[in-house]
Amino acid sequence: MVRGFPYSRRMEAVICILFGLVVALGLVLPSVAMARPEFLSRAPANLSSRGCNLCHSQVPSLNDFGQAFKQNSFSFAGLTDQGGRSETPVATGGKGAVAGAATQGDKGLQVKLMLPAEVVRGEKTGLKAWVTAGGEPVDGEQVRFYEETDLFIGGRMYLGEATTNAEGMAEIDYWPMATEGEVKLVAQVAAGADIPAAEGAATFPLVAAGPLVEPVARLEVPFLGGWLVFVLVGAVWAIYLYSVYSALQIRRLGREAVEEKVAQARQERRYASI
């Protein structure tokens, strides 16, 4: 210990405690800020196993069951597993039609996208991903959904995320809005400490694809149009150019004036010498 700092050990202890408090706060505060599943604790056993996905497609947005629960004065009474689910396009097959390629992670994790029979642009669509490991469904896995887009640059647009249930299914609500005839979607299990990333991708056709903006009747005035703006703005900028040109002429006139003065001085000197 350095002499002259008799309290350094105590100070070290204080700093350690303070640092520990800050770390503890940092760990505690986010969990305080997260949603508290009070409603979930009141849910019947057959529903509570679905966790947050029971009511949320992605927190805090409510899915159909969440909406029905809210409209039911936050009571589970009378609500079934299907809750207030509307007519979600039904997936074909036992668990829906598996479409697209699926990648397999190091630990045998496999993600498959489940697509409904028909997807209509602008209409709510249940987008599902089925996560399995060795053919068995994996529960509690976080799945993220993306759409492949090309907005100035190509990339993946985040759609939402959900956790798999006991059947290995994760589902979000999705409103397809692409103008193209088909859309490529990706479901991805994020890389965790012991589970590497795995993803499934699929392309599906969109019904009613086409321009998003429908032409509406507009006010037609003869001889008026966008050209008028260009003419007016063009006239303004033409005057600007004229002013700048005039200013630049000042330089030429100044140079001429100086040259004239010099010539005059030379002439005077010449006359003086004569």
Added chain:
Amino acid sequence: MGKMARKAKAEDPLLAPLLHPGWGYNLVVVILAALVAWGIYSWAGQLRQGLAVTGMRDQVFWGLYISTFIFFVSISLTGTFLSAVLRVTGNTWQVPVTRLAEVITGAALLGAAAMIVVDMGRPDRLLNVFIYGRIQSPLIWDVIAITSYLVGSLIYLYLPLIPDIALCRDRLGQVVSPARRKLYTLLALGWQDTPAQRERLEKAIGAMTVTIIPVAVSVHSVTAWIYAMTIRPGWNSTILAPYFVASAFLSGVAMVIIFMSVYRRAFHLENYITPLQYSKLGWLLLGLTLAYAYFSFAELLPGAYKLEEHEVGLLSLLFTGGQAMLFWFSIFGGIVIPVALMCWPKTRNVAGLTIASILIIVTMWIKKSYLLVVPTLQVPLMPFFTLGQYSPTLAEWTITIAGIAGFILVVLLFFRFFPVITVWEVTETSGDSGREFQFSLRA
């Protein structure tokens, strides 16, 4: 004393601040630069983390940045009004303050552009506004109008500056740094004060004077139409464009009076900025304040009479709700007290007028900028929305304060290099000396 010697003596007080601005000036510049640096630091954080660091969300998506943008656009009208409009109408009393007004215009427009960039989540995509912009959008109209006004204002500022730059070149060329001397020589465009050069300059200024007035009015109208083209409560109004123009005149004149008072006192320009300018600007300010009061009343009355669903929400918010304190402060602080200060004989002086101007500027930011933007967005238009909440974060405050500090800094730095008063026009209007100018104006 010869004519040239008397002219030089008259010019000395106007050129003195360019050489020795004093410690007070330097201190203010350092403080403002520090505020700007703090704002840039905050903006870097915002760029890194996104607009999530602000209090803006999907319902109240505009806040301090856009409010300050409107404020800057408002005060930018002053240069056109005090310089171009009064020049066209043959007035000369405003000559000593035209340069000040023109520089305020340029600095305010730069500030407005900066606030827009700050408000963009992805400023690296700024160019897309020009590449993919659609002429049908009022936002594009605003981009075109502000760009045109900024370029026009800079040209209009520069043209009358040429003879004064030449004066700096000739009078200060030997005592300033070589770089500064080169700057003066370059910008003076070889000005020799010949009749041919004067004719050219007058022509260019004349063309710009006539052009800049409609461009300025278009900027303020188009900025108003960004809001008026929507069907939101408070914005869905035909009165908004003329209301913007009137309030822009008002805030511009108030801003000139504030800067004028500061420069007059700090650099002892009492012989040039005389009670005549205060008197004329005071009457202007009074008239514009009353016009603004009328517009404010005319804006609120139809909505308060018809009481449509969303309009009720907005008016309740302003009159008795969460924004009531700011609203009533803007009415009393921006209209009642300034009018009283300008009308009461005991306060009808330089100090009273300056205080009234400060109050007007503060309330212009509150009423015509902040209270125009935020409360309207707070009103829920969708059935599943509740009253929107907005609290500016520290990042927003620091960036906004940096914007305002940057605006003042640009004005101060400009007058570190160029005279605050149009020397050639003042001596031309007044004769050879500032003192004669003062007497002639008082007469």
